[in-house]
Amino acid sequence: AQTVTQSQPEMSVQEAETVTLSCTYDxxxxxxxxxxxxxxxxxxxxxxxxxxxYKQQNATENRFSVNFQKAAKSFxxxxxxxxxxxAAMYFxxxxxxxxxxxxxxxxxxxVLA
Amino acid sequence: xxxxxxxxRYKIIEKRQSVAFWCNPISGHATLYWxxxxxxxxxxxxxxxxxxxxxxxSQLPKDRFSAERLKGVDSTLKIQPAKLEDSAVxxxxxxxSLNYGYTFGSGTRLTVV
Numbered sequence: 449a450q451t452v453t454q455s456q457p458e459m460s461v462q463e464a465e466t467v468t469l470s471c472t473y474d475x476x477x478x479x480x481x482x483x484x485x486x487x488x489x490x491x492x493x494x495x496x497x498x499x500x501x502y503k504q505q506n507a508t509e510n511r512f513s514v515n516f517q518k519a520a521k522s523f524x525x526x527x528x529x530x531x532x533x534x535a536a537m538y539f540x541x542x543x544x545x546x547x548x549x550x551x552x553x554x555x556x557x558x559v560l561a
Numbered sequence: 562x563x564x565x566x567x568x569x570r571y572k573i574i575e576k577r578q579s580v581a582f583w584c585n586p587i588s589g590h591a592t593l594y595w596x597x598x599x600x601x602x603x604x605x606x607x608x609x610x611x612x613x614x615x616x617x618x619s620q621l622p623k624d625r626f627s628a629e630r631l632k633g634v635d636s637t638l639k640i641q642p643a644k645l646e647d648s649a650v651x652x653x654x655x656x657x658s659l660n661y662g663y664t665f666g667s668g669t670r671l672t673v674v
Contacts, residue, residue, distance in 0.1 A: 452603075485665075490667060491652075491668045492665055492666070492667045493652065495664075541603075547616070548606055549594075549604075549606065551603030551604050554602075
């Protein structure tokens, strides 16, 4: 089965500290894309960061970076200098040439002041 | 640019009633998706349109769910008759290109009582 697994239902981080959210996936394809989405209580899914599988360099967007381990099929998200506004559900997703996304079950991130 | 518009934002209906949701994607986005997000789970694809044609509806419960995208722009998703297990957030998303990720709307929260 083509699945995306997020093994941490909930994580907490102190404001200004760093947290890492885990994601593993299963695919038989060689060309695919990986994403992290943030979903605040407003429900709108917001793209945080994306990674093309053919690129070895880990993607970075300001305080957000990924650790992409293709052989291990692992795609973790690191949030540095955590802010109160980072509190949300975070979803890992995989997409391939069919343009279809498969999402994980999400990790709820709490940021403690 | 304007985002993906969805309406209504909330809907409460009794089981066996009918309901319809509307989505207006970002202008020029050829691909439109409807996702169902049950509480505590990640979004699950219901149907994918490319312009006004259906690309994937393999997970759409066709005995009660229907969707259309007239003229390749707006889309409606209908449930008739609704069941209690249809209670969820229905997210619409659009995309112009796979590697840029989706743009999601704010979703419609459906409660079936």
